[in-house]
Amino acid sequence: MDLEACNTLIRTFAEVIDQPVPTRGKGKRTLYTGIDLGTAYIVLAVVDEQGQPLAGAYQFAQVVRDGLVVDYSGAVRIVKKLKQDVEEQIGEELLLGAVAYPPGTGVADSRTIKYVAEAAGFEIIGSVDEPSAANTVLRIENGAVVDIGGGTTGTAVIKDGVVVHVDDEPTGGTQFSLVIAGARKIPFEEAEKIKKDPIYEDELFPVIKSVMQKVATIIRSHLQGYEVEAVYLVGGTSTNKHIGKVIAEETGFPMITPLHPFLITPLGIALYARQVNV
Numbered sequence: 001m002d003l004e005a006c007n008t009l010i011r012t013f014a015e016v017i018d019q020p021v022p023t024r025g026k027g028k029r030t031l032y033t034g035i036d037l038g039t040a041y042i043v044l045a046v047v048d049e050q051g052q053p054l055a056g057a058y059q060f061a062q063v064v065r066d067g068l069v070v071d072y073s074g075a076v077r078i079v080k081k082l083k084q085d086v087e088e089q090i091g092e093e094l095l096l097g098a099v100a101y102p103p104g105t106g107v108a109d110s111r112t113i114k115y116v117a118e119a120a121g122f123e124i125i126g127s128v129d130e131p132s133a134a135n136t137v138l139r140i141e142n143g144a145v146v147d148i149g150g151g152t153t154g155t156a157v158i159k160d161g162v163v164v165h166v167d168d169e170p171t172g173g174t175q176f177s178l179v180i181a182g183a184r185k186i187p188f189e190e191a192e193k194i195k196k197d198p199i200y201e202d203e204l205f206p207v208i209k210s211v212m213q214k215v216a217t218i219i220r221s222h223l224q225g226y227e228v229e230a231v232y233l234v235g236g237t238s239t240n241k242h243i244g245k246v247i248a249e250e251t252g253f254p255m256i257t258p259l260h261p262f263l264i265t266p267l268g269i270a271l272y273a274r275q276v277n278v
Contacts, residue, residue: 001232047267104167234265
């Protein structure tokens with residue numbers, strides 16, 4: 001894996017979220033959108049035919065729980081709004097897209113995720129599990145991708161560039177927020193906010209360390225029996241500066257956290273859509 005190249009691509013995606021690249025007047029091009037329905041955020045990522053990030057958008061949402069859509073109309077409304085916002089920014093309609101689902105999601109539930117994107121106006125040309133989508137960005141040959149999302153922790157084991165095992169269990173960022181809310185006796189929304197603020201990371205570490213250890217236990221069980229060179233952490237919860245060290249201590253595996261881990265999976269979904277259509 002070329003971590004520098006990976007971080008450069010992710011950095012570009014982060015930049016175009018703030019400053020989208022207009023496409024109007026540049027001739028007819030095929031654009032690909034990754035639609036990531038997370039437990040805490042819904043994220044859209046847009047790439048061009050060369051896989052270059054052009055735009056992105058995200059919004060906090062609680063329409064998905066543990067990988068399952070619990071508010072269908074709310075999910076459609078948010079995806080449709082994000083789609084329209086990006087279209088206005090780049091001056092072109094978004095048509096083709098792909099979606100992702102946590103490993104182990106049932107057929108009916110994964111189809112619901114697809115139906116949400118279709119109802120928002122996308123033609124869905126691909127569907128992929130979240131850790132495998134992340135590896136479309138990371139391009140790991142031998143190792144594991146662990147996607148610590150809002151509601152679940154998903155793991156993909158990669159050997160010779162091929163995913164040989166995927167698994168998923170509940171426990172993610174939502175559990176961290178619940179523990180913080182309980183310990184501080186504050187609303188969940190406030191706990192969610194301070195959890196993501198680096199200023200509070202050291203102060204909150206003793207409160208959420210046990211949840212980190214639980215995540216580590218999940219990862220260790222997913223990797224049992226596999227030879228793994230390193231574990232690559234993605235997903236919003238991976239941004240906490242303590243979690244990689246805790247998981248490494250508990251599992252014995254080296255941990256690598258790329259730049260902006262929150263953005264890796266949605267970007268990977270967009271790149272997956274491009275691969276499918278080539």
